[in-house]
Amino acid sequence: MTRMMTDLPETMRVIEISTPGGPEVLVPAIRALPVPGYGEILIRVAFAGVNRPDALQRAGNYAPPPGASPLPGLEASGHVVAVGEGVTRWRLGDAVCALLPGGGYAEYALCPADHALPVPAGMALREAACLPETFFTVWTNVVQRGGLKAGERFLVHGGTSGIGTTAIQLAKAMGARVFATAGSDEKCAACLTLGAERAINYRTEDFVSALKAEGGADLILDMVGGSYLPRNVKALADDGRLVQIAFLTGPKVELNFAEVMVRRLTITGSTLRPRTVEVKAGIAAELEREVWPLLAAGKIAPVMDSEFPLDQAAAAHARMEGSSHIGKIVLRVT
Incomplete structure (x- = not known):
């Protein structure tokens, strides 16, 4: 009733x-x-x-x-x-x-x-x-799909977005080494305050070089897409994982999969809204x-x-x- x-x-x-x-x-x-x-x-x-x-x-x-x-x-x-x-x-x-x-x-x-x-x-x-929207999304893609573990190097693009600020804090709380990109020095400072070890101003720095200097990213969370896809692949460590959750600059790009195969990389992604009521209920229970x-x-x-x-x-x-x-x-x- x-x-x-x-x-x-x-x-x-x-x-x-x-x-x-x-x-x-x-x-x-x-x-x-x-x-x-x-x-x-x-x-x-x-x-x-x-x-x-x-x-x-x-x-x-x-x-x-x-x-x-x-x-x-x-x-x-x-x-x-x-x-x-x-x-x-x-x-x-x-x-x-x-x-x-x-x-x-x-x-x-x-x-x-x-x-x-x-x-x-x-x-x-x-x-x-x-x-809800950001924590469901970050938990699903960083923890469940991306398998982030303590001590791993994690890169999130758009570090000052709702997704980015959530991902930085959650990954830090899990014991990961956190890196983020942002579009201004002010935004980079905000990423550092939230717990990022390094914030990269993508307008003045190359995130690929920055991550390679650290040994590469074990996990990357990206919502930019477009030209970032092949750059993300280069920024990954061997056996690294890339999780794609949006395509702000476009979903289509040319990519040489030989590097993916030789370095045993994983490229995956998801969208939250179309998933079943039961799946979302399971995510809610894990978050709580x-x-x-x-x-x-x-x-x-x-x-x-x-x-x-x-x-x-x-x-x-x-x-x-x-x-x-x-x-x-x-x-x-x-």
Whole structure:
């Protein structure tokens, strides 16, 4: 039986994509309040995280999976206001942060109950909204797929992005030697503060030479793609692994696979959104067990850049795509 708070409205404010295009196509609208189905919860959204996949969806290049909300927004924090049949963990009023299939840019959002996590002890909802998308992505690709181990040399590109700031801290907490690239001396300084051993300004330095001088990277996490792919291969140590999670400069490039074979390199990658409900639930369980205690203890924390009201989502996207931000951008919803 579905349980719901008694004061819920029939409609809600949302931000929708009026047509594929730039930030200006994000417009306010009114939609009916969603109702949780079996195994789902409804969250009154306090804050919603802003991420690169949101911009890709807005531009028409990242369609929601079947059955997902067409509204942008893949992570949010807030309080549970309705619980669908079959949900036993969550109670009305619980404070949660959640990985969403879509729909975060709204006053209320649905998600599978097993994709929600408790807000870490001592953390505000504003910061908690920044956890799911980046921590699910980094854990999946750096730990599960990349197999990072203590003592290994780890390179992350875009060190001051939401993914980058998360990856630096998590890899450092795991005992890895962390290297990062960034586009300014200010951003490189931020990477060092977060725990990177070396930050490489890609506008003035060659990350391939820098990593080769250290013996090569055992693992590289990349979202740039394009011309970075063959350079990443050269920056890897023998038996190294490259994990690709996005292609900001394009997915196609010419690559000599002889080097991959001779040096026993591994090239892999993944996208999070199309994975099954069950897989994401498994990731959530691992994060709660392995990472949430680190967040509660203050050993790692989300890096906050800026906050925008919900109706200024277009400005938030412009900020993100201008690439001057350091850390996460959020929308204040309620």
